[in-house]
Amino acid sequence: MRKKLIIALALICTCLLFVSCSAESSGSNEASEQTDKDVEDSSERIVATTVALVEIAEALDLDLVGVPTTYKDLSERYNDATEVGLAMEPDMEIIQSLRPTDVLSVTSLKDDVGEYYEKTETPVTYIDLESIDGLLSSIENLAETYDRESLAEELIADFDERMQKVEEKVSGADQPSVLILLGVPGSYLVATEHSYLGDLVKRAGGQNVYASSESDVEYTAVNTEHLQQTNPDIILRAAHGMPEEVVKMFDEEFKENDIWKHFDAVTNDEVYDLEETLFGTTANLAVIEALEQLVDILHGTDD
Numbered sequence: 001m002r003k004k005l006i007i008a009l010a011l012i013c014t015c016l017l018f019v020s021c022s023a024e025s026s027g028s029n030e031a032s033e034q035t036d037k038d039v040e041d042s043s044e045r046i047v048a049t050t051v052a053l054v055e056i057a058e059a060l061d062l063d064l065v066g067v068p069t070t071y072k073d074l075s076e077r078y079n080d081a082t083e084v085g086l087a088m089e090p091d092m093e094i095i096q097s098l099r100p101t102d103v104l105s106v107t108s109l110k111d112d113v114g115e116y117y118e119k120t121e122t123p124v125t126y127i128d129l130e131s132i133d134g135l136l137s138s139i140e141n142l143a144e145t146y147d148r149e150s151l152a153e154e155l156i157a158d159f160d161e162r163m164q165k166v167e168e169k170v171s172g173a174d175q176p177s178v179l180i181l182l183g184v185p186g187s188y189l190v191a192t193e194h195s196y197l198g199d200l201v202k203r204a205g206g207q208n209v210y211a212s213s214e215s216d217v218e219y220t221a222v223n224t225e226h227l228q229q230t231n232p233d234i235i236l237r238a239a240h241g242m243p244e245e246v247v248k249m250f251d252e253e254f255k256e257n258d259i260w261k262h263f264d265a266v267t268n269d270e271v272y273d274l275e276e277t278l279f280g281t282t283a284n285l286a287v288i289e290a291l292e293q294l295v296d297i298l299h300g301t302d303d
Contacts, residue, residue, distance in 0.1 A: 044146065047095055047103045049113075050087045052129055052284035054078065056139060057104070059155055059285060060148040065098045072277070088112050092120050106282055107134075108218070129282035130218070131199045132163075155285075162288045166295060170205030173299050176233035178206040179265070182219055182281065183239050183246040188253075189219040190227070196283050197238055197274075204294035206234070224259045234298060235265040238274045240281055247273055272297050 047066030048054045051074065054067050058075045066084040067074055082098060085091035088109060095103060103124040105113055110126050117124040127142070128134035136156055143152030178201050180191035191197040193211040195218035201208050209230035210220070239246035250273070254260045265271055278290040 043101075045099055045101045047084055047098060047100045049084065049090055049103065049105050050129075050282065052280065052282050053104045053106070053127060055285050056127075056142065060139070060143055060146065060151050062142075062146055062148070065100065066095060066103075090116060092116050092122070095122060096120055106130075108282060129284070130194075130196055132196075132203065132283055132287055135283035135287065159288065163291075166203070166288070166291045169295050170203075170299065173205050175205055175207040176298055177209050177230070178234045178236060178298070179209050179227065179230060179232035180236045180238065181250070183237060183250055184241050185245050185249070188237075188246075188250070190222045191219055191238070192217060194218050196281060197236075197279060199283075200279070200287070200290055200294055201236070201298075204291050204298055206294070206298045224257060228259055228262055231263060232265050233268075233270060235263065235271045236274055236297070237271065238279050238281075239276050243276045 044063070045065045046057065046062060048057050048064050049066075049068050051068060051070055051072050054064065054074055057064055058077055064078050064081045067078050067081045068087055069083040069085050082094060084095050084098075087105070090103075090105075090113060101123060103117065103122055105117075105124055105126050107126045107128045108130055114124075116122075125145075127138045129138060136159065139152050139155060143149050180195075180197050180201060182189045182191050182195075182197065190210055191208075193199070193202060193208045194216045198208050198211075198218075202211075209232045210222075237247075237250050239250075254266065254271070260266050275293075278286050278293060
């Protein structure tokens with residue numbers, strides 16, 4: 001009888017020990033799962049919708065879960081990021097599937113894409129890349145949001161130093177009059193002083209023939225007869241979207257439309273096609289290289 005009692009007590013202790021271990025293991029697993037969930041919930045899931053924004057994100061050492069669909073090469077860092085469509089036509093189904101904590105777009109597209117984000121209640125931040133000053137302010141703001149102030153300070157300090165050299169080159173130089181044409185497949189517009197391209201020309205020491213405007217419109221449609229009246233010293237042609245196709249369009253327009261023959265810039269061979277990687281419609285980190293190239297075009301300097 002005593003032997004049976006000892007065996008029974010041993011079995012009870014074993015069961016109690018098993019239950020205790022199971023409970024501890026379950027609690028540990030739940031705690032681990034909760035910790036993993038907290039880490040996942042607290043991590044930043046950023047989507048950048050333009051190439052310029054991707055480049056800024058890389059400069060600020062930010063990870064991205066989504067990038068724009070583009071023919072341009074993006075950093076290998078974002079090879080695993082998901083393509084989310086064109087900047088002007090984001091694929092909201094894909095973006096929502098990424099569960100973003102922030103979608104980075106640009107202020108110049110707010111009127112075009114704002115409704116997409118509002119309807120889907122998607123968090124979005126509009127970045128001002130419409131001018132060089134906007135670019136610098138945006139870098140500072142993003143750096144503050146994502147705790148990258150030291151990287152931003154280095155970027156801006158380097159920019160300021162190089163910008164000062166550009167300003168010294170054009171200081172006191174004559175200001176040639178400039179007509180800026182922005183081409184897209186099938187048509188073209190004139191870039192005003194309120195556009196990023198207009199800002200570049202002004203800083204490079206040029207006088208935009210459409211500098212004065214009652215509105216803050218960036219690009220406007222103007223007929224060739226009116227353009228000819230401005231008779232600029234230099235014509236800049238910027239291709240956007242499909243650059244090779246747009247350059248061909250410009251070539252055909254200048255060859256087939258006789259009015260261009262009356263432009264001094266054409267007769268003096270002062271018509272230049274701007275490389276899209278440097279001269280986009282919004283500011284980007286290649287702004288100094290773009291300015292230096294413009295200075296060479298506008299003032300014929302090589303140093």
